[in-house]
Amino acid sequence: MVIQDESKRRSFPKPEFTDAEAGAVDFPSSESRSYNYFTPKKKRATVYEDVTVDVQPDTDRYLSQGWIYAFQNGPGGYPLEWTKLESADWHRFRDPNEEWEKTIYHNNANVVRQIQQNLENAKKAGAYDGWSRGWTRFVERHLGAWMHVENGLGMHVFVAAQRSGPTNMINTAIAVNSAHKMRFAQDLALYNLDLSESIEDFDGSAHRSTWHSEPVWQPVREVVENLTAIEDWAEALFTTNVVFESLVGVLFRSHLVMQIAARNGDYVTPTLVGAGENDYERDLKYTRELFAMLVGDPEHSAANKRTLQEWVDKWAPRCCDAARELQPIWSQPQEKVITFNESWSAAVDGFRSLLTEFDLEEPKELAK
């Protein structure tokens, strides 16, 4: 017989059966098993709606005591005045991508895993051996310069803007947008590192001098820096995702890099840039949903359209100029698969289609 020393007896909690599971008792509200403080977009709320709606409160909804802290010279919380646009009900917006934590990690983890596998495989297969000197310089300098665009916009447009929108649904969609941008920027940077280690004369620092001082990139850098300087969160979002991305981002990624890489013997770069392009398509979906809601607003449609038109008229010329300044890089690769005019035409078509969707006028600079 073992005699247990009382002083050494382990102490542990003793859970008990309580029968506290759903359906154990019938009483008022015993079947009330959905969040009942918001109207779902469809018949039943999605998980995305359940975990997102109303987490950021609003004095126009339930916040009865108001915001309890304020800035010294203005209100606290999420003032509607932080954008010039207005809405009869900002809370109507739902992210069509239904992003919440599971989708963020699932999608982005898949992308980085796939990219890492591609890069490992490319090294093993000697994928970079066949690159021409011209293409190597193109990737080193111009794709290298693009990583700065993605990071600058991710960090100083989207991370910044997700503090300011009036609902959690808007701010979370913007936060996910920023995560995409920064991940893509890092994908490009780490690809650049890989290439530095794999290609003997690949200059891993050339992207900085290209971005800082090469004349073709300076107008792009100027636009990007000015985008980060916008104070109105909706202007920053609209001008970046609708104007800049259509005229410069898609032009460079889709209508240049994606078109010419393979013909220059590079099947690796499109897998990275394609992932970034896919991110943008995803982010454009929520952007279109938001601004379509605002231009169709029952009370503020006309005023919102006027404001958006002002933003288009202000930013489209700058973006057109920046895009046109990039024209020389179309002739740098050995295999010139596509002309600048063809690429530009495709980019402009996409931009026109967005303007039509928002019922906005085309700026005259597009026709030049």
Added chain:
Amino acid sequence: MSRQSLSKAHQKITELSWEPSFATPAQRFGTDYTFDKSPKKDPLKQIMRSYFPMEEEKDDRVYGAMDGAIRGNMFRQVQERWMEWQKLFLSIIPFPEISAARAMPMAIDAVPNPQIHNGLAVQMIDEVRHSTIQMNLKRLYMNHYVDPAGFDMSEQAWANSYSGTIGRQFGESFITGDAITAANVYLTVIAETAFTNTLFVAMPGEAAANGDYLLPTVFHSVQSDESRHISNGYSILLMALADEDNRVLLERDLRHAWWNNHCVVDAAIGTFIEYGTKDRRKDRDSYAEMWRRWIYDDYYRSYLLPLEKYGLEIPHDLVEESWNRIVNKFYVHRVAQFFATGWPVNFWRIDPMTDEDFEWFEEKYPGWYNQFGRWWEAYNRLRYPGRNKPIAFEDVGYEYPHRCWSCMVPCLIREDMVVDKVDGQWKTYCSETCHWTDAVAFRPTYQGRETPNMGRLTGTREWESLYHNWDLADVLKDLQYVRDDGRTLIPQPHLDLDDGKKLWTLDDIRGIPFASPNIALNEMSDEEREQHVAAYRANPNVTA
């Protein structure tokens, strides 16, 4: 990814930032701190390539456990006493989490260090994770726990209840006012580094003891992200310390942030742990013992005290007074008693205490019975409707408290209450420090220097003012804390759901007038107010 590869990769991504020459990022949020002389400090290295798969793996574990809990009928063994308090806790916490995400650009604006920007941007994504994973946990509780009422209206109830503002400070404080005060000192240096220990480690342990192993699953996963956040905060703190001009602001903010966190977090988490548990083993740590271990020893002695070597004045007096309030002044117990007094305007149910609970409290907090025992006996006696009003409206020797204008927890340690006319209104404060917070710290000047970026206290800060002279039944209807039969209240002062006669309805509380102590205070003459305040401070508030 190996450590060497991670270092190399991290070094590479530092090349992404550049010094702008055409335009600089918009400064939406200001700070009175300066970083001109600061050496750049690196936080923990983190790159997206390893971050996303790591978090996905953590998520998979959490969601696997959730599936397992449902398949294993976890709710057959959860304590209702515990789950009811989760209606309050899980209504509060997703907002601070998402606020932390929103706070990140404020810190990015303020601190000129791209390495820290990267860390803060990753933290932003973490915080979106925390907010939505917690909302999803609550959704699971709502779907599988016996009484979903309260969970089902969670974000609405949190936004309009008297208790929401207590929690809301732990969120609004992250995103408002001076960017460094808010997003660094309050959020990271104090809230995340000190108080998440009791929030995310101590409390989940208690959940497991009450049959709920999903709260630890989710919150320990959340806590595992906090070390990176702590590193972000510490890096910024060291940068701020490099400039002598920041010292007075840092000392102000450490006092404000420490004291406010103590007031609101200890009030809430202390109550959940001490009054939500059924585990009354005498060798189970009390909240006070947990606090001593996690906050006093692990945080104060290991993190805060070493900052003295930088010449920073640490708020030793406030740390000691927090401990004194918890151990000697029964702070947590007074808060729990207040929550239970206010049961009719809650959106959860509160289980009465039993003899076993009494014995445990007396063992852990000697003198507890003399202060609170008979009141809890009265709470038990008055728990059903029909022959009496709710306990707050019966004469049991309990005087309803004034609300602290700063921390918004009531002035429960009555002898410590401060009364002052601030901004033209008579206001009550739970302590000298809370009075200082409003009257001195949250002002556009501090110790003779301009502090134009410091925040200010706003809003209808006494909840009771919203319903002054209302009928209690109308208050409940306005709050919508009524079950789906249109008459039974969501809150109940007991857990007995099996007999409809034991459930309070609107009819049981109709005709009871509701009043605001602050409006009454401001309607008094000077002489009346002095007498009232003296009597308030002297009243031991003990049930005979």
